[in-house]
Amino acid sequence: MAGMNAAVWLNEHLEEWLGEKNAANVLSQSVPHNVTAEMGLALLDVADVVRPHAEVVAFLGRVADERPEGAAFLDELAGLPGGPEARDAIVAYLDTYGMRCAGEIDITRTRWSENPAELLPALLGNVAGFPPGAGKQHFERGLEEARRKERDVLTRLRALPDGEHKAEQTKRMIDRVRTFTGYREYPKFGMISRYFVYKQALLGEAGRLVAAGVLREPSDLYFLRFDELRDAVRTGKADAALIRERREAFRTHQTLTPPRVITSDGEALTGQYRRADLPPGALPGMPVSAGTVEGRARVVTDMAQARLEKGDILVTAYTDPSWTPLFVAVAGLVTEVGGLMTHGAVIAREYGLPAVVAVDRATHLIRDGQRIRVHGSDGYVELLD
Numbered sequence: 524m525a526g527m528n529a530a531v532w533l534n535e536h537l538e539e540w541l542g543e544k545n546a547a548n549v550l551s552q553s554v555p556h557n558v559t560a561e562m563g564l565a566l567l568d569v570a571d572v573v574r575p576h577a578e579v580v581a582f583l584g585r586v587a588d589e590r591p592e593g594a595a596f597l598d599e600l601a602g603l604p605g606g607p608e609a610r611d612a613i614v615a616y617l618d619t620y621g622m623r624c625a626g627e628i629d630i631t632r633t634r635w636s637e638n639p640a641e642l643l644p645a646l647l648g649n650v651a652g653f654p655p656g657a658g659k660q661h662f663e664r665g666l667e668e669a670r671r672k673e674r675d676v677l678t679r680l681r682a683l684p685d686g687e688h689k690a691e692q693t694k695r696m697i698d699r700v701r702t703f704t705g706y707r708e709y710p711k712f713g714m715i716s717r718y719f720v721y722k723q724a725l726l727g728e729a730g731r732l733v734a735a736g737v738l739r740e741p742s743d744l745y746f747l748r749f750d751e752l753r754d755a756v757r758t759g760k761a762d763a764a765l766i767r768e769r770r771e772a773f774r775t776h777q778t779l780t781p782p783r784v785i786t787s788d789g790e791a792l793t794g795q796y797r798r799a800d801l802p803p804g805a806l807p808g809m810p811v812s813a814g815t816v817e818g819r820a821r822v823v824t825d826m827a828q829a830r831l832e833k834g835d836i837l838v839t840a841y842t843d844p845s846w847t848p849l850f851v852a853v854a855g856l857v858t859e860v861g862g863l864m865t866h867g868a869v870i871a872r873e874y875g876l877p878a879v880v881a882v883d884r885a886t887h888l889i890r891d892g893q894r895i896r897v898h899g900s901d902g903y904v905e906l907l908d
Contacts, residue, residue, distance in 0.1 A: 526703030553665030557705035567658035570649035576605025622719035810902035811868035814877035
């Protein structure tokens with residue numbers, strides 16, 4: 524909250540004093556100790572190990588196309604020239620970040636450590652799209668932009684009436700933003716780290732129940748409540764019909780589209796943006812990371828199938844921390860849901876990417892390959908062709 528409140532203070536006061544809109548976005552680039560931003564840059568370092576070995580790159584490309592289950596391909600990788608080094612770099616990355624995955628707050632989702640092939644499209648994109656040392660360069664470039672913006676803002680403030688006092692207040696808030704913004708990512712990182720431990724323990728129990736004939740397959744466990752699981756372990760019996768019924772209900776629920784807003788008493792609200800300031804045909808949304816960028820839209824619904832090139836604009840329904848490795852390759856972000864402090868918005872600001880979120884039906888209204896312009900300061904997207 525210290526970082527969030529300082530960012531709000533900076534945006535409000537610098538717009539009032541200097542006419543600077545969303546100044547905190549640039550000032551919060553490349554903050555230290557952001558575990559999610561570091562995850563994206565760390566995959567660039569893995570790409571540096573993979574890139575010099577053509578056979579390794581070709582092998583990983585075939586694996587990415589085949590999308591096998593499990594991590595057996597890492598053992599095969601070790602038999603290629605440069606393979607042991609590449610495998611060790613991938614395994615080290617998984618040791619730190621392998622508990623993450625798309626939709627990771629759902630404990631049943633497959634983690635990167637369980638199926639590392641899901642990371643390969645992002646890794647291979649980094650191999651093809653970046654030079655050696657890009658991870659460090661990316662961070663240092665953002666840090667220099669933040670420092671340059673700080674010098675510019677403080678210099679201009681000192682020229683105003685009572686300028687020294689304004690500059691002193693602003694410097695204090697800038698330091699607060701840069702000190703505390705990274706901590707926003709720690710709670711989820713810790714939670715997901717524990718989730719993976721919980722999942723491994725639960726699946727170990729599920730394996731014993733399958734061996735004893737209590738469950739048909741390990742994933743049956745996901746459709747039992749904790750008290751029902753305890754009863755199954757104690758009695759050696761589980762309600763197979765109930766498990767089938769819940770599986771079917773889950774499949775049905777996956778076809779539903781959740782409403783944008785649900786009140787505390789369960790009412791689903793619908794509505795439209797009231798924006799009279801938009802160009803004809805523009806798609807309104809919420810501005811969460813400043814700047815304007817034009818490029819090719821890549822509409823992605825599954826991170827494991829993303830094929831992004833440097834300069835593309837990522838368009839998707841939502842992002843969570845697992846999408847961060849894709850952010851280093853793109854020039855902008857558009858999502859259907861999200862807000863000022865959701866992960867996608869935080870990392871977009873950290874990486875200096877213009878971003879607009881809460882764009883209704885963006886993945887349907889924007890075509891894959893279409894040229895678009897993202898207005899991250901004013902909160903709308905233009906369709907250019």
